[in-house]
Amino acid sequence: MNFAVISDNLLYFMVGSWPNGPIGGAALTVLLSLASALASAVLGLALGIALSQSKGWPGMALRTVLGFLRAVPVLMLIFWIYFLLPVVFGLDVPGVGAVTVALALIGGAYLAHAVSAGIDSLPRGQSEAARALGLGRWDALRLVILPQALPRMAPSFVNQWVALIKDTSLAYVIGVSELSFVATQVSNRVMVYPAEIYLFVAAVYYILCMIVEVGIGRAAARYRIRPA
């Protein structure tokens, strides 16, 4: 195998046609990952708290919507947002936006489930003790429940963010010039080194995922609270 094709095109793989064009390649992958990670974390936290606090019809409705988001392939959701929204709302959705929104929604749905499970995993006595002291529901949540529940959910957040990094590759299907798209462009141009190119690209993704898994995973482990 000849890896010269990698070094010849390294800059293009890393940043796309920037600065002579919009940012692309691995840099765009990182940006997409960061944006959707942030959005899905915020969404997941809010919906997860809502899920754990709601009963009856609103709770069931929320559960159904979240279940729908977890049953649909990411690709389908990207199609909906990218191809359908312009038709329905007259909005022109850029590819980057469509992918970020789709990943944020699906990531948020998974995280909502994890957050809700984390909150429910605390012994009932903790919320009873907080309420027995007179703390209101939101104060109890903010000061007693969440500080204990969030570190427990950290592995779920890490897993979800790793999945997100990989899912940004789906932007390829709608022509966004992130790393996978750029890789196919180079491969189609050069023609004879697909194995080398895709192995290299896989390695780049691997490094990105490892950074999140090992880096954030270790930091989260340090903040684990030992139960009394």
Added chain:
Amino acid sequence: MSSPVISIRNLSKRYGEFQVLSDCSLDVARGEVVVVCGPSGSGKSTLIKTINGLEPFQFGELRVDGAGVGDPGADLRALRARVGMVFQHFELFPHLTVIQNLMLAQVKVLGRSGVEAAERGMALLERVGLADQRLKRPAQLSGGQQQRVAIARALAMDPVVMLFDEPTSSLDPEMVGEVLDVMTALAEGGMTMVCVTHEMGFARRVADRVVFMDRGRILDDAGAEEFFGASGRRSARAGEFLSRVLRA
């Protein structure tokens, strides 16, 4: 005669198909120490948790320090600030230090300043003998120490009545004594207390009245001496229960 601190009338509670409490009535006067005992599943924990509104109920009347619990407009937060509760599993907040555990509700519920709350907290820690542990986290304390901190945390709110839900049931035997000592001192200081407990020795020494429950009903409500006396002013069930518990 002053009105009772706690007044329970014909209280009933069901959970789905299951009748947890049936027609319970009980008065607790200021300064009284009432021990509630009975076999497991008798509803004693549930009854005590209705007093501070942690458990809702369907029928009956419940008044605590003049306020009606279960009234639609009831201010449960204000009520809970006046009723202290100690749990079987201590339930200290593990992510906070001991002194922070004592200060949290004082600041957030009673609106005390941080300085005031810290002073009050320290005074109570001295009282339970744990002032030097103030910066430790609950995980670093023994069970007996944690429960004493939990008692101090409840006392920090200056409650009018203290509720104890099997406070020593989760403790190793050698630590039961230190917690019972704190509770005894509290009783001798005139605190109104309702204790669910299996510690009959404590009940004999400290309780003014004993309430025996079985399957959601109050079967006995008698003065402590009468209840434990050989002449036995108590129901047959209570007699059976006592003979089993006191066997050890």
Added chain:
Amino acid sequence: MFDGFLAPRYLAWLLEGFGVTLTLSALTSVVALGLGFILCMARLSPVRLVAAGAGLWLSAFRNTPLLVQLFFWYFGVSALLPENWTGWLNASHGDFAFGLGWPSFEFLAGFVGLTLYSAAFMAEEYRAGINGVPGGQILAGRALGLGSGVIWRRIILPQAARNALPPLAGQVMNVVKNSSLTMAIGLAELSYASRQVETETFRAFEAFGAATLLYILAVAAIEAASQVLIARDPLRRAARP
């Protein structure tokens, strides 16, 4: 509802695509469930080299995107293979089974890629299931004088299988969802078909709506099947008071 607006030939495309999706998912799931178990055993092997090798393999397949893996198998491997191999793989070899016809190279590459990817995740679910069995169970078995083979087969594995069933069902659902990526290598499965229909008819709502519905049906069916399996577990019945 909306399908009435789509001409029958477009509906046929969608259903054909769904058929490909289901076939691919079924084959992949079966093989991946088996391969995943083998990989899990390798990962737990007392032989350090085997365990480390399996660990590396699993890490590689779980932390790289499925899309890139599919590209590797479809574009990369065919470039690496000698010419007569690729010729053989691409040619039709008559009927395969049930009159399905020899799978296309797209299907083969999709199957290989999806299976290897999914097996890695299933291996982790098996591992979690095994680790979820309390250590005391092994001690109890040894105290009774049972050999390690028996302990493994009759005490650990049955409990591990129960633990792992719901997450493994989740992974099978993921196989169905992930099969959508094979459209990128030209396999005419459901997502590919829905895009084709949308391009020709401009009826994005109906095309994507029908495809989404079919995916949800497939996922729901797997969920229902797993619930049935769980409900019929004799251990659960015994545990009821």
